[in-house]
Amino acid sequence: MAYKGETINSGIFKQAIGGPVQLRTLNLDGDRQADLSVHGGPYKAVYAYPSEHYAFWRQELPGMDLPWGTFGENFTTEGLLENDLHIGDRLRIGTAVIMVRQPRVPCYKLAAKFQRDDMIDRFLASGRSGFYFSVEQEGAVTAGDSFDLLSREPEAMTIDEMNQLLVRDRYNCAMIEKALATAALPESWRDYFARRLASAGNAEIDAR
Numbered sequence: 001m002a003y004k005g006e007t008i009n010s011g012i013f014k015q016a017i018g019g020p021v022q023l024r025t026l027n028l029d030g031d032r033q034a035d036l037s038v039h040g041g042p043y044k045a046v047y048a049y050p051s052e053h054y055a056f057w058r059q060e061l062p063g064m065d066l067p068w069g070t071f072g073e074n075f076t077t078e079g080l081l082e083n084d085l086h087i088g089d090r091l092r093i094g095t096a097v098i099m100v101r102q103p104r105v106p107c108y109k110l111a112a113k114f115q116r117d118d119m120i121d122r123f124l125a126s127g128r129s130g131f132y133f134s135v136e137q138e139g140a141v142t143a144g145d146s147f148d149l150l151s152r153e154p155e156a157m158t159i160d161e162m163n164q165l166l167v168r169d170r171y172n173c174a175m176i177e178k179a180l181a182t183a184a185l186p187e188s189w190r191d192y193f194a195r196r197l198a199s200a201g202n203a204e205i206d207a208r
Contacts, residue, residue: 003112010109011039012072020140023096028074028141035107042134043101043186049073049130050081056128061114072113073130080147083160085131088153088184096139097150101186103129103159105166124167131159156182165193171200 001008011033022029026045033040049071057066068076075093082103089100111119123129157165157179165175176197179185185193 001112003108003115008109008112009035010112012109012113014069014072014074016068016143018143020094020142022138023094023098023135023141024138025135031074039107043188044132045135046074046098046133047072047104047130048075048077048080048133050128051076051078052081053126053128053130056126060122060126064114070113071130072110075141077147080131081160082127082129082131082163083158085159086153086156087159087162087182088156090136090150091133092148092150094139094141094145095137096135096141097137098133099136099184100131100159101134101184102132102189103162103166104132105129124163127160127163127167129159129163153182153184156184171196173197173200176200 001010001013011031014031017030023046025042026040027033028046033044051068054066054068054070057070058064085100087100087102091098091100106120106123108120110123111117113119116122157175161175162179165172165179169175176193179193180190180197
């Protein structure tokens with residue numbers, strides 16, 4: 001697609017598919033990530049976005065066509081929301097087993113998809129991030145399959161809490177410590193929050 005005078009490659013464009021599809025460790029058969037330096041990997045193997053959020057975006061972006069898959073999601077879900085899912089929760093869909101791993105932090109390609117420079121800020125401020133899963137057991141998935149909760153990590157961070165920590169409550173030490181205590185948190189996030197906690201501690205010392 002073209003954006004700001006340049007042609008860029010992206011895997012954000014999705015289309016619905018009928019019949020079973022194999023969900024692999026790194027993605028769905030037939031799906032790819034264009035830039036593996038920031039997308040993909042085992043902790044971003046599959047991206048889900050709640051269908052409930054589409055009503056919000058239709059109000060925010062009047063006149064724009066928003067079919068399922070507009071946000072680049074592999075699964076457009078119903079009944080799964082950011083404040084309900086903890087990092088480390090395990091679910092079964094079809095014959096695959098997946099684990100909640102992290103919220104989506106969009107790159108500039110979301111702005112390019114919508115042709116709006118403000119889209120990244122609006123997406124982050126909305127708290128409607130969707131969520132990435134890792135694939136714990138490969139299997140076949142089909143449109144219409146239900147998500148069955150296999151296990152929950154009630155003491156772990158929710159996706160919603162992660163979003164708050166990223167955008168609105170950046171130096172809440174108690175929340176950062178909760179994130180660091182979340183066993184299934186990917187190591188890149190653990191390093192990020194450890195640096196954030198150190199910065200918060202230094203700021204407190206300076207204030208004294």
